[in-house]
Amino acid sequence: MRTQVAIIGSGPSGLMLGHLLRQAGVDAVIIERQSSEHVLSRIRAGVLETVTTDILEDLDIAERMRAEGLPHDGFNLADGERLIRIDIKALTGKQVMVYGQTEVTKDLIDAAPSRGLEIVWEADDVALHDFESDAPYVTYRKDGAEHRVDARFIAGCDGFHGPSRKAIPEAVGKGFEKVYPFGWLGILSDVPPCNHELIYANHENGFALASMRSMTRSRYYIQVPLSDKLEDWPDEKLWDELCRRLPPEGAANVTRGPALEKSIAPLRSYVFEPMRHGSLFLAGDAAHIVPPTGAKGLNLAASDVRYLSQALIAWFEKNDGDALAAYSDKALARVWKSERFSWQLTMLMHRFPEDGPFDRRIQIAELDYVATSETARRAIAENYVGLPL
Numbered sequence: 001m002r003t004q005v006a007i008i009g010s011g012p013s014g015l016m017l018g019h020l021l022r023q024a025g026v027d028a029v030i031i032e033r034q035s036s037e038h039v040l041s042r043i044r045a046g047v048l049e050t051v052t053t054d055i056l057e058d059l060d061i062a063e064r065m066r067a068e069g070l071p072h073d074g075f076n077l078a079d080g081e082r083l084i085r086i087d088i089k090a091l092t093g094k095q096v097m098v099y100g101q102t103e104v105t106k107d108l109i110d111a112a113p114s115r116g117l118e119i120v121w122e123a124d125d126v127a128l129h130d131f132e133s134d135a136p137y138v139t140y141r142k143d144g145a146e147h148r149v150d151a152r153f154i155a156g157c158d159g160f161h162g163p164s165r166k167a168i169p170e171a172v173g174k175g176f177e178k179v180y181p182f183g184w185l186g187i188l189s190d191v192p193p194c195n196h197e198l199i200y201a202n203h204e205n206g207f208a209l210a211s212m213r214s215m216t217r218s219r220y221y222i223q224v225p226l227s228d229k230l231e232d233w234p235d236e237k238l239w240d241e242l243c244r245r246l247p248p249e250g251a252a253n254v255t256r257g258p259a260l261e262k263s264i265a266p267l268r269s270y271v272f273e274p275m276r277h278g279s280l281f282l283a284g285d286a287a288h289i290v291p292p293t294g295a296k297g298l299n300l301a302a303s304d305v306r307y308l309s310q311a312l313i314a315w316f317e318k319n320d321g322d323a324l325a326a327y328s329d330k331a332l333a334r335v336w337k338s339e340r341f342s343w344q345l346t347m348l349m350h351r352f353p354e355d356g357p358f359d360r361r362i363q364i365a366e367l368d369y370v371a372t373s374e375t376a377r378r379a380i381a382e383n384y385v386g387l388p389l
């Protein structure tokens with residue numbers, strides 16, 4: 001098979017990139033290791049910045065999001081019993097959209113056939129070849145047969161564990177990493193959310209987050225030690241601990257229900273530089289990971305593919321390689337600012353096992369500063385809604 005851009009990975013970055021290219025008449029094929037059912041069963045991010053909602057709008061794939069998504073004007077930080085509202089609408093003029101990554105992915109997959117975007121599902125042993133040349137290709141196995149896709153460029157949109165970043169020789173790239181000593185235990189349940197806005201809570205037992213997918217579906221997280229297993233957290237114990245950690249306004253309104261999904265995700269900050277090597281471009285989690293505290297992961301994937309699609313389209317339409325040459329630096333400038341914000345909010349809202357009374361006093365002082373300074377709240381709001389492209 002021959003195409004113009006071979007995209008590895010059918011997560012949000014691969015799907016958005018594929019659609020943006022197809023909309024401009026550029027040919028693209030997505031090669032994905034998992035089945036579509038598996039991809040659609042993953043419960044991940046829930047908060048979309050305008051950088052992401054604008055892509056769905058521009059692609060004319062936003063109808064369901066507009067009907068079912070929940071625009072939010074603010075969110076809350078809690079320190080023990082104290083609730084600090086960040087009025088993002090008043091402070092920035094913008095909102096965020098609560099609409100799950102699962103739904104975004106579903107809308108993009110459903111629209112693929114009518115837009116001429118081919119997705120190869122269940123491709124095994126995906127490998128990248130000759131991407132230091134102008135004629136790279138991707139090979140994979142499916143149904144017992146070997147396949148080859150020749151392309152002008154390869155887009156590595158295959159997440160943190162995919163083959164694209166790993167294919168770049170060590171001598172030409174560098175990873176920057178910070179691993180946190182805890183994970184997030186998440187539960188999804190068909191019960192009404194405990195509050196109409198999100199609550200990020202710092203409690204002496206650890207962090208908790210009250211989020212939602214709709215007015216009838218809640219998403220909650222609590223910080224747990226990395227050594228904890230799902231078996232350590234039967235539903236009732238999880239609900240009890242969540243209610244202990246949320247401020248009274250939230251805890252009093254928690255409705256308990258059976259878990260539709262429960263999982264533990266480790267927290268990590270990671271950036272790989274540069275995001276290009278030859279004819280291979282990295283986007284999304286393939287190039288960087290943020291701890292989920294700032295809700296930035298999916299939104300960074302969106303800004304990467306916005307830049308990358310514009311650069312690829314300029315190359316195919318006008319034979320202009322300037323934007324492709326600038327892609328890595330441009331994307332990384334935004335990535336590092338989101339890394340900084342996610343790290344800062346993670347440090348502010350979690351309890352670290354190694355922290356002493358000094359570190360805790362600093363958290364209290366910072367939260368008090370946020371509560372009493374509009375300037376501090378504006379800085380948080382500006383980052384939360386997403387920095388300009």
Ligand code: FAD
Nearest residue numbers: 009011012013033044045126158159162284285295297298
């Ligand atoms: P991915 O969504 O990881 O997609 C990569 C795709 O590549 C996958 O479909 C994968 O199957 C495919 N792939 C991998 N290897 C291969 C291969 N060898 N061959 C072919 N295809 C391959 N962000 C938030 O903002 N809030 C959250 O609450 C949140 N929770 C998360 C929970 C978990 C468990 C994880 C892993 C991430 C979470 N994130 C969260 C981050 C957010 O989901 C990601 O930033 C987002 O999914 C990035 O999109 P992506 O398309 O770059 O990568």
Ligand code: DHB
Nearest residue numbers: 045046211292293294295
């Ligand atoms: C959700 C996840 C986040 O990391 C976050 O900051 C906000 C919401 C969620 O899954 O709903």
